[in-house]
Amino acid sequence: MAQPRKPPAGPGLWRGFLHGLGWTARKSLKWGTVSAIWGVIAFTLAAAWYGSDLPDVDKAFNATRKPTITLLAADGAVLARRGDVYGRLTRLEQLPESLPAAVLATEDRRFYSHFGIDIIGLGRAMAANVQAGRVVQGGSTITQQVAKNLFLNPERTIKRKFQELLLALWLEHKFSKAQILTIYLNRVYLGSGTFGVDAAARKYFDRPVAEISTYQAAMLAGLLKAPSRYNPISSPARARARTAQVLKNMVAAGALSVEDAKRAAAQQNVLREMHKTGGGRYFVDWVLEQVPGYVNPGGRDLVVQTTLDAGLQNLAEGETAKILGAVGKKKGIGQAALVMMTPGGAVRALIGGRSYAKSQFNRATQAGRQPGSAFKPFVYLAGLESGLAPDSVLVDEPVSIGTWHPANFNRRYQGPVRLSDALARSINTVAVKVGERAGRKNVIKAARRLGLTGNFKAHPSLSLGVAEVRLLDLTAAYAPFANGGAGVWAYGITEIRDAEENVLYRRDGSGPGRVVAGVHVRAINEMLSGAVSTGTGRAAAINRPQAGKTGTSQNFRDAWFVGYTADLVTGVWMGNDDGRPMNKVTGGGAPAKLWRNVMAPAHVGLPLRALPWQLPGQSPDSPSTIAGNKGSGFWTNLFATISGGGKTQEFNSHPDGG
Numbered sequence: 001m002a003q004p005r006k007p008p009a010g011p012g013l014w015r016g017f018l019h020g021l022g023w024t025a026r027k028s029l030k031w032g033t034v035s036a037i038w039g040v041i042a043f044t045l046a047a048a049w050y051g052s053d054l055p056d057v058d059k060a061f062n063a064t065r066k067p068t069i070t071l072l073a074a075d076g077a078v079l080a081r082r083g084d085v086y087g088r089l090t091r092l093e094q095l096p097e098s099l100p101a102a103v104l105a106t107e108d109r110r111f112y113s114h115f116g117i118d119i120i121g122l123g124r125a126m127a128a129n130v131q132a133g134r135v136v137q138g139g140s141t142i143t144q145q146v147a148k149n150l151f152l153n154p155e156r157t158i159k160r161k162f163q164e165l166l167l168a169l170w171l172e173h174k175f176s177k178a179q180i181l182t183i184y185l186n187r188v189y190l191g192s193g194t195f196g197v198d199a200a201a202r203k204y205f206d207r208p209v210a211e212i213s214t215y216q217a218a219m220l221a222g223l224l225k226a227p228s229r230y231n232p233i234s235s236p237a238r239a240r241a242r243t244a245q246v247l248k249n250m251v252a253a254g255a256l257s258v259e260d261a262k263r264a265a266a267q268q269n270v271l272r273e274m275h276k277t278g279g280g281r282y283f284v285d286w287v288l289e290q291v292p293g294y295v296n297p298g299g300r301d302l303v304v305q306t307t308l309d310a311g312l313q314n315l316a317e318g319e320t321a322k323i324l325g326a327v328g329k330k331k332g333i334g335q336a337a338l339v340m341m342t343p344g345g346a347v348r349a350l351i352g353g354r355s356y357a358k359s360q361f362n363r364a365t366q367a368g369r370q371p372g373s374a375f376k377p378f379v380y381l382a383g384l385e386s387g388l389a390p391d392s393v394l395v396d397e398p399v400s401i402g403t404w405h406p407a408n409f410n411r412r413y414q415g416p417v418r419l420s421d422a423l424a425r426s427i428n429t430v431a432v433k434v435g436e437r438a439g440r441k442n443v444i445k446a447a448r449r450l451g452l453t454g455n456f457k458a459h460p461s462l463s464l465g466v467a468e469v470r471l472l473d474l475t476a477a478y479a480p481f482a483n484g485g486a487g488v489w490a491y492g493i494t495e496i497r498d499a500e501e502n503v504l505y506r507r508d509g510s511g512p513g514r515v516v517a518g519v520h521v522r523a524i525n526e527m528l529s530g531a532v533s534t535g536t537g538r539a540a541a542i543n544r545p546q547a548g549k550t551g552t553s554q555n556f557r558d559a560w561f562v563g564y565t566a567d568l569v570t571g572v573w574m575g576n577d578d579g580r581p582m583n584k585v586t587g588g589g590a591p592a593k594l595w596r597n598v599m600a601p602a603h604v605g606l607p608l609r610a611l612p613w614q615l616p617g618q619s620p621d622s623p624s625t626i627a628g629n630k631g632s633g634f635w636t637n638l639f640a641t642i643s644g645g646g647k648t649q650e651f652n653s654h655p656d657g658g
Contacts, residue, residue: 068193068301069291071284073310074348080284083301087198090209092182098214098256099197100181102221105253106246108142111181116143116172117165143168146184190220191227204232204271214256214264218246232271240268280313282352282362287492294505295496302504305495307346312602316340316349319597324354327590332583334576337363339475340598341569345488345511348568349598350472361577368454368468369575373426373536374551374560374587375447375465377524378477380423380431382438382446384520390420390527399429401460406432409552420527424535426550428464435463449515450477451487465551475562475571481528481547482564484612485521487512522613528563529611537561539592542600545610550587557581561591563599566609570599 068083092100104111110118118141140148147167171180190200197220201209205216212220222242223230232239247265250256256264287306295302316338324336340349352362361367380388396414399406408428422430435443440458447456452474454467476490488511496505516524528547531537536550540563548563557579562571572591575582585591 067297067299069288069297070301070303071287072303072305073280073308074306075310076305077310079280079306079308079310081193082284082288083193085192085194085199085203087186087194087196087200087202087209089186090182090196090198092178092185094210095185095197096210096212096214096217098250099209099212099217099220100185101253101255102214102218102246102250103142103181103185103224105249105255106221107145107224109253111142112177114141114143116141116168140164141168142184143171143180145188146180147171149187149189150183188224189227190223191231192233213267213270214260215243215247215267216270218250218264219243219270222246236271280308280310280350281356282360282364283308283313283347283350283492285360286350286352286362286365290493291496294493301499303497303499304493305497306492307342307348307494308350308492309348312340312349312598315601316351316598319594320351320354323590323594323597328354330583331585331590332576332580333574333585333590334580335363335574336594337367337471337573338594338598339364339472339490339571340602341475341479341488341490343479343483343488343564343566343569344486344509345476345479345490346494347472347490347492350492359577363573363577364471366470368470369558369573370467370553371465371469371474371560372551372553372558372587373428373431373465374474374549374562375467375469376423376426376431376463377481377528377549378447378450378452379435379438379443379463380419380527381450381516381520381524382443383419383434384523385446385517386438386442388419388434388437390418390523392419393417394419394422394430394433396422396427396429399432401432401436404460406461406464420530423527423549424530424533426531426536431463432460436460447477449487449512450480451489451512452477465553471560471571471573474560475569478549478562478564478571479569480516481521481524482566482569482611485514485516485518487515518613525611525613532563536586536588537563537592539588540596540599542596542603544603544608546599547611548592548595550592552586555581556583556585559585559589559591560587561595563595564611565599565603566611567606568599568602570595 068081068085070081071079073079108118110120144164147164151163151167175183186196186198188197189195190197192200192203194200194203198209200220200223201207201212201216204219205212219232219239219242222239222245225242229235230239230242244265247256247261251258251261283306287304291297291302291304320336320338324333327333335354336351337353338349338351339347341347350364352364352366353359384390393416396408396417398413406428409426413429414427417427417430419430419434421427422434440460440462443462444456444458447454452469454469454473456462456467459466472490476488479488480486491507493505494507495503497503525547528549529545531550532541532546532548537548540546540548540561542565544565546563546565548561551560551562552558558573558575559582560571560573562569564570572595574585574591574594
């Protein structure tokens with residue numbers, strides 16, 4: 001049976017379809033309108049909430065900066081700069097065309113078409129980040145970066161980002177595109193403490209920004225992504241690779257032809273020749289810590305004239321690295337420190353550790369370590385002040401003080417021995433006897449008078465150097481023996497000026513005055529000269545009048561050599577940060593050798609000078625007696641030798657005791 005035919009779709013069906021479609025459109029429009037209204041309300045509320053504590057934009061445009069502190073070496077060469085460096089304010093039309101072109105091609109190609117927020121860029125960045133599962137792109141415009149750099153902190157919060165958007169809209173309303181780009185180029189951070197393209201051009205290329213080449217412009221633009229990572233001074237290879245990418249960006253943006261990009265890429269040798277004054281970074285840190293104690297910088301730039309000798313610093317760093325590289329691993333020496341100063345206390349070289357890059361802890365100025373026998377000169381000084389003399393004889397024998405039984409390094413005893421020989425050979429038992437005779441409190445007073453500030457306790461072991469001291473202080477405490485008895489304060493600053501060359505501070509040579517009588521200076525010099533010529537410090541001999549003392553703490557944890565000539569005083573320490581014992585390293589070993597390797601070339605060209613009150617032409621180990629010359633007759637008989645004979649007694653050679 002035939003089925004009835006369906007009537008063809010007529011106008012009524014189309015009207016129904018269109019009616020339904022219209023209903024859907026009206027509903028969508030309704031809800032879209034509602035959503036838009038709520039979106040506007042939400043944005044308004046958010047703007048009111050986050051905009052309530054926006055920074056004062058007028059003050060932000062006059063934002064302060066950290067003052068620049070420029071440190072000069074002793075010869076006037078720039079040693080270091082710290083603080084924020086701003087170049088000259090430069091208008092957009094004063095810049096080479098390649099610089100803003102490189103910046104826009106790399107940072108914000110739609111800068112002149114967006115309203116402060118690049119919707120296309122944001123969408124592209126969001127898609128890339130979602131695909132990568134992490135943040136790999138940013139969608140900030142130059143306007144947003146100006147808002148962030150000028151007005152906000154770098155924290156990553158919703159509040160900060162929303163405020164950034166509000167300020168970007170305000171900047172676009174308030175300023176022209178050219179003005180915004182000018183602000184950006186004059187205030188953006190470009191590494192090495194430089195802010196603005198002119199400061200960076202002068203820092204990296206030694207020329208004003210108006211004179212830079214296309215390649216240099218691309219290099220500056222490349223720094224914007226990560227100033228530290230692409231710094232051409234510290235990371236030249238990364239900087240070149242980044243610059244090559246910027247040149248490609250300029251070609252892609254139509255700002256540069258392929259041929260021009262190739263010509264620019266051929267000009268890679270564009271960095272300024274940096275003046276090398278040696279590392280000295282531990283010294284720089286030490287000096288910078290002191291500057292606020294002399295002047296209040298406020299907002300002023302400062303120029304600090306220091307005492308550092310660039311040549312001696314380079315020498316000390318090179319020799320320290322050489323000896324640690326040669327024997328450090330074999331001998332278990334993890335760290336070394338060195339201080340070189342004049343007899344007046346001016347620090348010429350300072351090494352605070354094996355590698356500043358790996359550890360900024362300054363072992364020369366901050367670490368307290370046991371000096372061992374390097375402390376004995378102060379014990380013997382107290383003994384001399386109590387009436388002993390270099391030729392006084394004490395017996396090297398087993399000693400017991402209560403339950404304490406000190407012993408010599410080699411466990412052997414020499415019997416009767418002169419003080420001068422006992423100090424030269426670092427005999428522990430005699431040092432203890434000298435300390436006991438002088439009185440422990442007097443030993444502490446002598447040490448403090450010469451500048452040591454350790455936590456000294458009046459225990460019998462005091463005489464063997466168990467109280468911790470700093471290398472800087474110990475080296476300075478030897479200086480009075482080199483200068484004739486005047487106390488010194490180690491210093492690294494001679495003058496501080498402001499940017500207008502006004503002198504704000506100038507060292508006038510002040511010090512604690514005389515701390516050692518001349519008669520005792522001569523005695524200590526003769527005894528410590530013997531320590532180098534016939535005693536434990538023979539590895540430090542440099543064939544000129546000199547004196548010094550080795551030191552080794554218990555279980556070879558610390559090894560020292562501190563010595564001096566009439567021109568320089570140098571202290572060396574070696575050990576490990578964790579106190580781990582070294583492999584039988586004594587002060588007469590690697591430290592004495594490093595001292596010699598630094599001090600010998602440091603004296604090249606200097607005339608031979610006797611130590612204070614040493615007879616002209618007298619060899620360092622010539623014995624003489626000063627007993628009985630403490631009165632006024634000493635000064636008229638200063639250069640008379642009371643006893644000229646008597647060869648020093650030879651003992652079996654052994655490492656430094658302590």
